[in-house]
Amino acid sequence: MEDRLPDSLRERKQRRTRDAITEAALTLFAERGFDAVTVTDIAERAEVGRSTFFRYFADKREVLFADNGELLALLIAASDRAAGPLSPLGASLADALIVAHAGLLALTRRIADQSHWLALRARLIDEHPELQARHLTKERGYVAAGIETMMRHGAAPDTAALAAGLAAACFAAGHARTLATGQDLPTAVDAAFRQLAAVDTGALQAAIAGR
């Protein structure tokens, strides 16, 4: 994948360990439920020590957000590349959405690699308020990174904030569609963007002006 970060042998080994812990944890969460699983259980299943676990994750909740840093980097890199030729973005919502779309697409392509965990992850977050709060914080991190990238390329703050929120809504709609139909995530998120891009703005403008 063109969006992978540079790898070295040591980094590859670290990634393998992290992936093994993540797989072990998610398998156990699916088998026994989130609350019944301890860090010791996860470490045993992944065949690592507890101290190794804690070198990678602060606690068992953090495992569900394992890719956060990498996803954030992908989002920023892809947004940056898309924004370059459009700089300065100014108050153009279309340009800001083009940047947000590029960032989200890179993100969803990476998430799609773990698509077998999407439904479990969504259910666990939904059922556990403390995971919900952490999920919200991470999600806000993506939105904030998107806004920051657009503003670095000259987007008006209001426009950047609106575009990031609209893009997050397209992601949510696509994510829901993936969970409901099994359609792959990048295609589902892209479909939401396409529907937004095909909106009848004339009808919308007339109705809003009429109130």
Next chain:
Amino acid sequence: MEDRLPDSLRERKQRRTRDAITEAALTLFAERGFDAVTVTDIAERAEVGRSTFFRYFADKREVLFADNGELLALLIAASDRAAGPLSPLGASLADALIVAHAGLLALTRRIADQSHWLALRARLIDEHPELQARHLTKERGYVAAGIETMMRHGAAPDTAALAAGLAAACFAAGHARTLATGQDLPTAVDAAFRQLAAVDTGALQAAIAGR
């Protein structure tokens, strides 16, 4: 206001008591912080008994979401009225957004009555994960009610979900603008919708198709 629910003498008295408890609680939260305030403090400040407090609210957190039922009813009523002449909504995102806009406008007009509490409320929710979870649940309730109303008027499920999410993003952008600039909430939310309705769909379509 045309969107007020029917009132009787008893309902007006109940509303006065509920408003007095809400004002007392928010004043105390502002003075001492959320954690330091007890239900007994709130009841004393509102000059009611603890049992009266609990007739209106399950706990002190619930005070921050006092208007939820009324706002939900306003949202549904205004969405229903807007959807009527557009039925069946089908897969038209513009029509679904027109309905969502009407519902949100009714909601923001009612919230604007308590605009002096908007910033405090936003800060408290931001600082307390347990309030965040409850806020999320309520917010999802609005989105779900919007989707349900649109679908009752024949909207395709995917279109209804996308429109509700996009409308929520417009609300969030407007809310942020109100907190940042003091602009009144209905105007700020409307401005976000206008910017969305003015988006250059040609540029957006070309860019999305190009990936």
